[in-house]
Amino acid sequence: MKKLVVLGGGYGGMRILQRLLPNDLPSDWEITLVDRLPYHCLKTEYYALAAGTASDHHLRVSFPEDPRLSTRYGSVSSIDLASKTVLFEEGEPLTYDTLIIGLGCEDKYHGVPGAKEHTYSIQSMEATRRTYEALNNVRPEGVVTIVGAGLSGVELASELRESRPDLTIKLLDRGDIILSMFPRRLSNYVQNWFIDHGVDIINKSNVTKVEEGAVYNHDERIESDAIIWTAGIQPNVVVRNLDVEKDQQGRVVLTPHHHLSTDEDVFVVGDCASLPHAPSAQLAEGQAEQIVTVLKKRWNNESLPDEFPRIKLKGVLGSLGKKHGFGLMGERTLIGRVPRVLKSGVLWMYKYHSG
Numbered sequence: 001m002k003k004l005v006v007l008g009g010g011y012g013g014m015r016i017l018q019r020l021l022p023n024d025l026p027s028d029w030e031i032t033l034v035d036r037l038p039y040h041c042l043k044t045e046y047y048a049l050a051a052g053t054a055s056d057h058h059l060r061v062s063f064p065e066d067p068r069l070s071t072r073y074g075s076v077s078s079i080d081l082a083s084k085t086v087l088f089e090e091g092e093p094l095t096y097d098t099l100i101i102g103l104g105c106e107d108k109y110h111g112v113p114g115a116k117e118h119t120y121s122i123q124s125m126e127a128t129r130r131t132y133e134a135l136n137n138v139r140p141e142g143v144v145t146i147v148g149a150g151l152s153g154v155e156l157a158s159e160l161r162e163s164r165p166d167l168t169i170k171l172l173d174r175g176d177i178i179l180s181m182f183p184r185r186l187s188n189y190v191q192n193w194f195i196d197h198g199v200d201i202i203n204k205s206n207v208t209k210v211e212e213g214a215v216y217n218h219d220e221r222i223e224s225d226a227i228i229w230t231a232g233i234q235p236n237v238v239v240r241n242l243d244v245e246k247d248q249q250g251r252v253v254l255t256p257h258h259h260l261s262t263d264e265d266v267f268v269v270g271d272c273a274s275l276p277h278a279p280s281a282q283l284a285e286g287q288a289e290q291i292v293t294v295l296k297k298r299w300n301n302e303s304l305p306d307e308f309p310r311i312k313l314k315g316v317l318g319s320l321g322k323k324h325g326f327g328l329m330g331e332r333t334l335i336g337r338v339p340r341v342l343k344s345g346v347l348w349m350y351k352y353h354s355g
């Protein structure tokens with residue numbers, strides 16, 4: 001039997017499994033999924049788990065079940081491309097015929113002293129659980145500082161405001177206004193929502209140092225009971241250590257068919273792949289669909305297209321607590337109740353179609 005090994009059961013890896021099983025995997029192939037957890041996690045909802053407004057169980061989706069799918073639990077330490085072998089921190093190596101790397105991302109600390117050691121994260125399920133515990137244990141009327149006001153930071157701050165109305169929440173943003181990469185109408189709405197709900201927005205911030213119990217903004221000390229880092233991401237360390245071509249963000253440069261230029265048996269999907277859009281669940285799923293097309297055509301000895309159409313994203317939806325939200329669908333800006341309802345509906349549909 002030939003082995004297709006999928007590293008990571010995130011949005012890209014999950015979509016590949018769903019498309020190949022049960023009917024589109026050739027009889028002489030088997031799949032091994034490698035993950036640290038026995039279920040797919042809804043990473044787009046980690047902010048709600050951290051804030052205490054969604055349960056751990058609510059963020060789990062079972063992996064597909066099929067006799068040709070086996071699961072290897074553990075942490076990947078490195079990939080030996082020459083010998084087609086995946087190495088683990090513990091346990092025996094795993095060989096492959098075709099490899100799909102979907103190991104996701106980690107926090108990027110931009111060289112800020114103390115940031116890694118003294119902040120909490122929502123980049124993995126394990127880290128988010130620790131963050132939930134820390135936030136849950138913050139003293140009454142304590143101070144929580146969130147560094148980074150992108151989508152994750154905004155959703156975490158708004159959800160925490162509803163979960164812990166007693167807290168002082170400080171949201172540090174490098175821009176002149178929240179979500180400055182979006183249309184001004186949307187940014188103004190989100191900024192005003194925070195002002196109306198008593199969240200301290202610190203625009204034009206520059207974190208220079210983090211210590212236990214304090215973050216320094218332009219060297220001004222901000223006392224904090226808990227500090228959450230949402231100020232940037234980078235590819236998983238295993239991918240960072242691969243000796244392959246990468247872009248300025250450290251993501252792997254791929255051919256139009258999403259594999260390495262030096263190895264057509266190694267694909268990269270999701271946050272570790274260099275693509276024309278910012279990393280997202282939608283992008284990973286769209287890329288996974290094209291990778292499945294490549295695999296199926298190869299297996300059927302069919303010619304591949306010279307290139308695929310650009311992956312189309314449906315838009316961005318974000319929440320501001322349970323009743324308000326914001327979104328961008330094409331050129332259309334959405335604010336208020338509608339985008340929040342739409343986001344809940346998208347989540348429900350994803351879980352429904354994932355079984």
